Amino acid sequence: MEIGMGQHGEAGTGRMKLKTANETAALMLEMLLKDLDVKAGEDLLVIVNGAGATTLMELFIVFRRVHQVLAEKGIRLARSKVGEFITTQEQGGFQMMIARMDAELLRLWDAPCDAPYFVVR
Numbered sequence: 001m002e003i004g005m006g007q008h009g010e011a012g013t014g015r016m017k018l019k020t021a022n023e024t025a026a027l028m029l030e031m032l033l034k035d036l037d038v039k040a041g042e043d044l045l046v047i048v049n050g051a052g053a054t055t056l057m058e059l060f061i062v063f064r065r066v067h068q069v070l071a072e073k074g075i076r077l078a079r080s081k082v083g084e085f086i087t088t089q090e091q092g093g094f095q096m097m098i099a100r101m102d103a104e105l106l107r108l109w110d111a112p113c114d115a116p117y118f119v120v121r
Contacts, residue, residue, distance in 0.1 A: 003028060007088060007095075021058065025065035025096070032098045033073070040074030045109065047080070047097040052087035054094050059083070062094060079109055085117060 001019065004012030019027065038044065048063045050056070063082045070077050078101045086095070101109070113120050 001093075003031070005093070007086065021061045022065045025062040026069050028096045029066050029069050029098075032096065033075075036098065036100060038075060038098070038100065041076070043076045043078035043101040043106070044070065045079045045099040045101050045105075046070075046077060047085070047095075048082045049086055049095040049097070050084040051091040051093045051095065052084065053090040053092045056083065059094055062096070066096070078106060 001017075001024070002012045002015050003024070006012070013031075032038075046063070046066055048059050048066065050059050059082050063080065067077055099105070110120060
């Protein structure tokens, strides 16, 4: 498996032996948390995006581990989305995105919108 691969298969951080969903989720999350220097008590938005061939059940298994790791670290899961938002013709795998949130960003995230694949009422 490869972590950090681009949307269209661009090279990531390197190939490694296949890991479990829990191991993969924790590894990816740790890399993202370190990159943003996220600390206990902060609020995060987490998005888990399927690449096309990964089932929704598998995405929720990944998300479950993300939620567990954040709770263990005292980081609040302020908002989340799990699903297929950007796919690449049935490619296997998933993408994980995090964003530090504050009151203003949460207000904007929650604001009503009506886009082709994202609706908030």
